[in-house]
Amino acid sequence: MATTTDPASLDGAQLTRAQRAALPISADVARALAEQHGVCIRPLAMRRIDTTTGRVDIVPVPCGSTRADQCRPCAEKARRLRMAQCRQGWHLDTEPVTDRATPSEEHKELMAVRADLLAAYTECKTHGDEITCEQIADSVAEVDTELRALGVRGRLTPLDPPPKPVKRSTRRRQDALDLPRRPVEKRTLGRVFAGRYRPSTFLTLTLDSYGRVDNDGAAVDPDRYDYRRAARDAIHFPALVDRFWQNTRRCVGWDVQYFGTVEPQKRGAPHFHAAIRGAIPRAELRAITAATYHQVWWPAHDQLLYAGSRLPLWDTRAKAFTDPDTGTPLPSWEQACEQLVEPAHVVRFGTQVHVKGILGGTEEANRHIRYLTKYLTKSVGQAAGLSEHATDSQRDHAHRLHAELQITPCSPRCPIWLLYGIQPQGARHSMTPGQCKGKAHKMEHLGIAGRRVLVSRKWSNKSLDDHRAERGEFVRQLLGQAGIQPSHGPQDGPYRWERPAPNDPDIPPRPLLLLHAVAERQRWKAEYAAAQLAIIGPPPPDPTPSAIEEAA
């Protein structure tokens, strides 16, 4: 069954109001049943056409949400996949191999086409031929999709090269000078102790204190809690974590790999948990953490220059935002950055560093994997405890932090810069001063806008899709060994998928679709159980009892 993350699969979208009213009980029952069986509760009905036999089926495609409040079964499935990914890389005892496929003729041809298009684009751009430029951009996007489908990874040259970064003086280098620096060896595995133990590491990094908080994480004295620093630290936390791994590799001298998650603490500040492959001495990790910092070389943004109804105005002729009183254009991003003498902000970790050595295959390792992935099905706000049970002071605290985040720029392109009298990068007339759509500013995210799961490149050498396919393959092989023919398998198809219109007569109402999925699921589980019974052989390659859950 294919998966999708199409956001269009809205609850009850397939039903008319009359149908919905007529089905109140059965809809609830079907939904509860689906949830109980781990089947997506808001699937998208897709028309699947077997292009060999011509057979047409309406198939419920899971919504693929990672949020339990949207779809618990899908979110749980995604979390279990992350657990499998974490488990596979943590205690590897052989180097993961990267075999790069040699480029095929098809690859080379497409790359040549792409190079020609790129040249044509540059040509048209210098002549100001915007319409042709747009057409070429569309073609390049198509070629890129094809290249990706053929398995090409890595960065493809962008049509418009980003502006050259401002040359930094050596003063701006962020080397952690007080750490030893070793050449980084090409290995990702840790040491073996006593000839057989290969311990790995569990690490937790937190941010500094911004003021005292109560047991629920709310500021004891909100007027003295440093919300500004809290907001900026949260926004720049991913860059700090990046810097930490760079320093770690240089300091320990090998290519350290990690599976990490960024989660909010109750006070709303992000912290970072990581499973690290191999053992690193506690004292060394502490020293690296203490020496790591990230400088934000942005213009100062401490004084709001514009607010309320007095805001910079777009001047069509100058193609720039201007002061509403004098009409003079505000400094551009580049201009504002030229004169910087100090960073606008510096982020560091707090003093609390938690390090623990963990042996692979132990209950302790499993417990830490569960802990690492525990909050992945929740939004940042929910994970920080901002539910309906939150106390008044918790809510006030979150609102204060949120208010600060609304005047904290999230990137060089953020329209909030206009409030500080600076034109953001790429300023254009459609920008509203102070209004940014970036996730960082939203209450739900509390400044934590980046990815929640950070996995280093050589962790397991598999993408999430590879892991997903692997789980499916495992079950298929098991069924094959037991001589059980799955009801539809690789011998069917190829399929063509169609998105039906909501009123198409062959689309069953949502409850029926759910019941269909539940039935399918039960049959699958029965097939799997039969296969397990039929085979008395090696146990599944993975210690989780829920292999079928992860595969299904």
Ligand SMILES: [Zn+2]
């Ligand atoms: Zn779902």
Ligand SMILES: [Zn+2]
């Ligand atoms: Zn922003």
